[in-house]
Amino acid sequence: MYKYLITPEQLKQHLHEPGYLIFDVRHDLLNHQAGLHAYQQGHIPGALFLDHEQQLAAEKTGKNGRHPLPKRSDFAALMRLQGLGTRTQVVVYDSSNGLFACHLWWMLRWLGHEKVAVLEGGWPSWLAIGGEQETGIRKPARTEAQALQSLPMSEHAAMPVRTVDQVCAELGNDNRVVLDARAPERFRGEHEPMDPVAGHIPGALNRSHLQNLEADGKFKTIEKLREEFDALLGHIKPPQVTHQCGSGITACHNLFAMEMAGLAGSNLYPGSWSEWVADASRPVELD
Template identity: 65%
Template sequence: MTALLIQPEALRERLTRPGCLVFDVRHDLADHQAGRRAYEAGHIPGALYLDHETQLCALKTGRNGRHPLPDRADFAALMRAQGLTARTDVVVYDAGNAMFAAHLWWMLRWLGHESVSVLDGGWAAWLAAGGAVETGARAPSLSEAQAIQGLVLSGKPSMPVVDARAVLSNLDEPRFTVLDARAPERFSGAVEPIDPVPGHIPGALNRPFERNLGPDGRFKPAAELRAEFESLLGGRLDRGIVHQCGSGITACHNLFAMELAGLRGSALYPGSWSEWCADAARPVAKGD
């Protein structure tokens, strides 16, 4: 089984062998061009850039969240165009805290591609380790073998998702626990800098995604993560966890951290708070 995390030194060695795709998904929610500018100014040699606003989400309607999940067939076509085949090893990275890298990791797993790792510490760790830097833009270069092998889309998503209707029905008949990855002040409703309505989904618990990282910006050891999630969730783990955040991105960070901890099987609510609060009929809770 492919390791969920890869260290810069291991990635440097992996790049000397064929069959590896590296994706740079650095992004800034307040400046949607910042990620591409950073990529062109310097990236891991051979890395391709993917944009969270234009490539990794579906068309936004104003009611389906800020980063609606694309159709799986459309996403599969995008990844085929990048050169992904069933035999390809994939490494994804962002600026450093893995919030965007974990999201693409989840999307690839949802597509059915198992061989995908997150660069621990991201671009910052690569530079700190003395990794080589390539500048400018790079386009996918498909070999004849890649074109022949292609990418076969599995019939059923490999990572479970739930929609707003399922979350709403769960309020009256709880079958799972919703875990919110946003900052405590956003969860409580004290502030809301992005979405039009403050607060959280009633009954949800809060686990800010930054708590999955150590002071060095890398993921905490698996045993430490497991202890923290078990302390927060307790017996709720047995009945299922559904992750959410503002728009389905940092929720994947908590889901990834639980996978690291050996707590597998969580689901994602992709629309998250930005979709939930777009309908005034859905209830809103405030406070801790």
């Protein structure tokens, strides 16, 4: 069972085996059509495309962030239609150093599905080994009637989530830490290309998701990740950590890295900065 990473070579060995479900989640936050266009031009054979704006986010109200988390029941229904079953091995990839792939990885784990892995190096690494390609759009083979008969969902989410009210209530608590995955210049409020207000949640720590990667775009070793997170968090344990970013996507990269390093049980604040600044009464820190 692949739970965290799968290499292109490993995927190539399993590519035509039954029981594997591959998702292409390439995306561009500034050009929402780019991911689907890239998928149509070429993707891993059998891969299904999922859109981060429409399929992997709930309806936006202007107050709930740029990528609000859908209801678990709605997401489970979507996954059933894609062909996900309890025994399915899922592989997710993008072309953004795992940024969007880790988000879907987290959503599937939140649903309670453990057999899900991120393709190490994503689409570029697949091309680098000469992996097969197909073009066009592949549609799920499962019918709605078949989907209703599969994938029972547990009552409780397998990955913990914090709401904006909970994060607000925990401000100033020395036993809770908000970990912001945005770039340092966005965290400090020097540059804000996505949201109307610059800065960060008061007291938050900053670790850009890029710090989880080596220069070649692949994840650092488990040992190195563990050492870095231990040094950053000190006495704070994973259940006391709440991951945050601009809209709940990049935060999953840090959460994934912690889980892979054996630091399991941290929380996600899905609304993140885009939800936080939608209410002017919430405090903002600049530094």
